[in-house]
Amino acid sequence: MIEQLRVKFARRGQAFGLAPSFILPLKGKILKRALQMGIGPKKNTADILFYGLTALASFTVLMIILGVFFVLLKESALSIREFGVIRFISSTDWNPVTESFGAATNLFGTAVTTLLAMVMAIPVALGIAIFITEVAPSSLKGPVGAAIELLAAIPSIIYGMWGLFTLAPIMAEYIEPALQSTLGRVPLLGILFHGTPMGIDILTASVVLSIMIIPFTASISRDAFNLTPSVVKESAYALGATRWEVVKNVVVPYSKIGIFGGAVLSLGRALGETMAVAFVLGNNHQITSSLFDAAATITVTLANEFTEADTNLYLSSLFYLALLLFVLSFLTLAVAKFFMLRTERRHSR
Amino acid sequence: MTRARMRKLESVGALALCSLAAFAGLFWLVFILGDVLVHGIKALHLHLFFKDPVPPGMQGGGLRNAFVGQLLITFAATIIGVPMGILGGTFLAEYARGKWMARIISVLSDIMVSVPSIVIGTFIYALMVRPFGHFNGWAGAVALAIIMVPVVVRTTESMLTLVPWTLREAAFALGAPYYKVITQVVYRGAAAGILTGVLLSIARVAGETAPLLFTSFNNNFFSTDMNGPIASLTVTIFQYAMGPYEDWHRQAWAASFIIALFILVITIIGRTIVKMRYDKG
Numbered sequence: 001m002i003e004q005l006r007v008k009f010a011r012r013g014q015a016f017g018l019a020p021s022f023i024l025p026l027k028g029k030i031l032k033r034a035l036q037m038g039i040g041p042k043k044n045t046a047d048i049l050f051y052g053l054t055a056l057a058s059f060t061v062l063m064i065i066l067g068v069f070f071v072l073l074k075e076s077a078l079s080i081r082e083f084g085v086i087r088f089i090s091s092t093d094w095n096p097v098t099e100s101f102g103a104a105t106n107l108f109g110t111a112v113t114t115l116l117a118m119v120m121a122i123p124v125a126l127g128i129a130i131f132i133t134e135v136a137p138s139s140l141k142g143p144v145g146a147a148i149e150l151l152a153a154i155p156s157i158i159y160g161m162w163g164l165f166t167l168a169p170i171m172a173e174y175i176e177p178a179l180q181s182t183l184g185r186v187p188l189l190g191i192l193f194h195g196t197p198m199g200i201d202i203l204t205a206s207v208v209l210s211i212m213i214i215p216f217t218a219s220i221s222r223d224a225f226n227l228t229p230s231v232v233k234e235s236a237y238a239l240g241a242t243r244w245e246v247v248k249n250v251v252v253p254y255s256k257i258g259i260f261g262g263a264v265l266s267l268g269r270a271l272g273e274t275m276a277v278a279f280v281l282g283n284n285h286q287i288t289s290s291l292f293d294a295a296a297t298i299t300v301t302l303a304n305e306f307t308e309a310d311t312n313l314y315l316s317s318l319f320y321l322a323l324l325l326f327v328l329s330f331l332t333l334a335v336a337k338f339f340m341l342r343t344e345r346r347h348s349r
Numbered sequence: 350m351t352r353a354r355m356r357k358l359e360s361v362g363a364l365a366l367c368s369l370a371a372f373a374g375l376f377w378l379v380f381i382l383g384d385v386l387v388h389g390i391k392a393l394h395l396h397l398f399f400k401d402p403v404p405p406g407m408q409g410g411g412l413r414n415a416f417v418g419q420l421l422i423t424f425a426a427t428i429i430g431v432p433m434g435i436l437g438g439t440f441l442a443e444y445a446r447g448k449w450m451a452r453i454i455s456v457l458s459d460i461m462v463s464v465p466s467i468v469i470g471t472f473i474y475a476l477m478v479r480p481f482g483h484f485n486g487w488a489g490a491v492a493l494a495i496i497m498v499p500v501v502v503r504t505t506e507s508m509l510t511l512v513p514w515t516l517r518e519a520a521f522a523l524g525a526p527y528y529k530v531i532t533q534v535v536y537r538g539a540a541a542g543i544l545t546g547v548l549l550s551i552a553r554v555a556g557e558t559a560p561l562l563f564t565s566f567n568n569n570f571f572s573t574d575m576n577g578p579i580a581s582l583t584v585t586i587f588q589y590a591m592g593p594y595e596d597w598h599r600q601a602w603a604a605s606f607i608i609a610l611f612i613l614v615i616t617i618i619g620r621t622i623v624k625m626r627y628d629k630g
Contacts, residue, residue: 044526046526046528046529047526047527047528049528050527050528050531050532051440051444051527051528053436054436054437054439054440054443054444055440055444055445056436057432057433057434057435057436057437057439057440058436058437058438058440058441058445058451058454058502059437059454060433060437060498061437061454061457061458061461061498061499061502062453062454062457064461064495064498065457065460065461067472067476068464068468068469068472071472071475071476072468072471072472072475074475075471075475123370124370124373124374125370126367126370127366127367127368127369127370127371127373128367128370128371128374130364130367130370131364131367131368131370131371132371134364134367135364135367135368136368136371144371144375146620147374147375147378148371148374148375148378149620150378150613150616150617151374151377151378151381153552153612153613153616154381154382154556154609154612154613155555155556155557155558155583155608155609155612156556156558156559157556157558157583157586157587157605157608158381158385158556158605158608158609159381160587160590161385161586161590161601161602161605162381162384162385164590164591165388165590165598165602166380166384211377211381214374214377215374218374242356242357242359242360243360243364244359244360244361244363244364245356245360247363247364248363265463268463269463271465272463272464272465272466272467272468273465274465274466274467274558274559275558275559275583275587278587279587279590279591299465299467299559302467302470302471303467303559303562306470306471306474306562306563307562307563307566318471319471319475322467322468322471322472325465325467325468326464326465326468329463329464329465329468330460330464333459333460333463333464334460337456337459337460341456
């Protein structure tokens with residue numbers, strides 16, 4: 001068998017102009033390679049063509065990611081040279097007239113809306129996941145799960161419209177005055193709730209954002225919860241644990257890496273959300289202590305000002321913002337993916 | 350006894366809170382969709398589909414230009430993005446199965462799915478708008494295609510891996526070259542799954558606004574010229590909703606209703622296909 005292969009390989013070698021005496025002594029690893037390449041499915045031109053086509057298509061993913069990074073880097077070079085990295089990130093200036101640009105107000109807006117949204121979304125999302133996996137009767141599991149996932153399919157512009165026309169007036173009329181007259185009276189907390197409630201502010205944007213990220217976190221947490229082996233849960237029940245104790249002491253600890261991954265993934269999503277926030281944040285470049293003030297995130301600034309940038313430095317600074325956002329969200333998503341892969345690996349073992 | 354009762358109470362209380370959370374989620378869904386439905390149906394009118402916009406501030410007119418533009422852009426994006434995604438997914442699941450390169454590309458695609466779409470918009474602006482000096486429909490289509498590719502790559506990859514390896518071996522044994530095995534055996538086995546991936550990716554980009562803002566931009570006039578700025582429903586919604594006129598707001602609601610309906614129907618069809626095909630056993 002091996003001898004036949006060796007002869008066959010030698011013939012192939014001859015076709016490429018190599019002498020049989022050169023090929024024949026090659027043994028072991030190389031022969032194995034030859035086996036893999038020569039034997040098995042027949043190869044012909046069409047096959048090689050198809051191979052090349054598919055390889056090319058899958059490498060475009062890689063090329064796009066590298067392309068985005070380098071193109072944004074090149075376009076923002078002017079601004080990077082002008083303002084540097086530290087100065088750009090720490091400067092609160094955003095003045096197209098004097099051409100002085102800094103990302104601090106945008107980073108502030110992005111960080112505050114994202115954090116607030118996470119604080120509001122994660123408990124609800126975990127509650128939903130627990131409800132679907134542990135509480136709901138099996139006839140409800142499917143419909144509730146599907147409904148939550150439909151929430152994820154609604155495009156962000158609809159969240160934005162709804163936020164602007166429906167939620168913002170409700171916030172300005174009822175919720176924000178109520179917050180002001182209760183929590184606003186508490187000495188240190190009060191600083192978060194001063195000013196006139198207009199509805200177009202950080203709080204409303206965070207609420208819309210939190211509704212948007214609930215489905216992601218909920219469906220990933222649900223998948224993580226479902227990975228808990230039922231034997232472990234049953235043993236806890238056999239020891240007399242209540243349902244909540246099983247959730248709290250068995251299911252959640254067992255799936256905490258998955259939950260963490262899901263939370264970080266929704267953080268990455270929230271960082272880059274544009275339209276839902278653009279309607280209700282007001283695009284005002286400022287750092288403020290009150291949740292009832294307008295602000296600007298990186299995405300909102302890009303959406304509102306990109307087509308209006310009239311000078312090269314202005315446009316370049318906007319590209320710089322986009323680059324910052326890309327790097328930030330890419331790193332966040334990579335961390336999320338890392339944790340999710342770890343859960344997968346643990347369970348496939 | 351009291352301790353046991355306390356634990357039981359705690360359990361009931363905590364799980365009641367979880368149920369409350371689930372109903373809060375459902376509440377938002379009903380609230381948002383209901384709101385779009387009520388406002389949208391009220392504003393729905395045949396003129397919306399068959400008339401072009403009138404000058405700002407005037408009553409009447411429709412969004413024919415935006416409907417046509419949206420269809421053109423989405424269609425072009427699908428033509429570019431779907432074949433690329435399917436081929437890319439094929440490479441990962443077939444030729445490069447299990448290789449480290451395939452793993453990396455697969456993980457990167459997963460990350461790409463969530464990369465902010467507005468960043469893609471700026472990227473395409475630099476590549477396809479600035480060099481030509483004007484906004485154009487093709488740029489919008491390419492931006493959407495870039496968003497589609499990773500979605501299709503990942504679903505195709507996972508659907509092809511579900512096709513049993515023995516099926517391929519049977520085809521190899523008949524002497525078929527690999528590409529024939531893939532196109533005639535593997536694709537057929539995974540067709541429903543791939544179709545679902547394609548549908549979901551169309552649903553995903555149909556509602557995208559941010560990447561179109563500075564690529565295809567907007568156009569108040571009827572145009573089918575993909576080389577110039579072209580209107581899209583989503584960008585029009587953004588412009589109209591932020592505008593000062595009551596009539597604009599009405600039309601924005603109607604357009605939102607149509608988009609939401611389109612996306613939800615596609616999503617539900619996709620999910621039903623998966624359910625019918627893969628939940629049997």
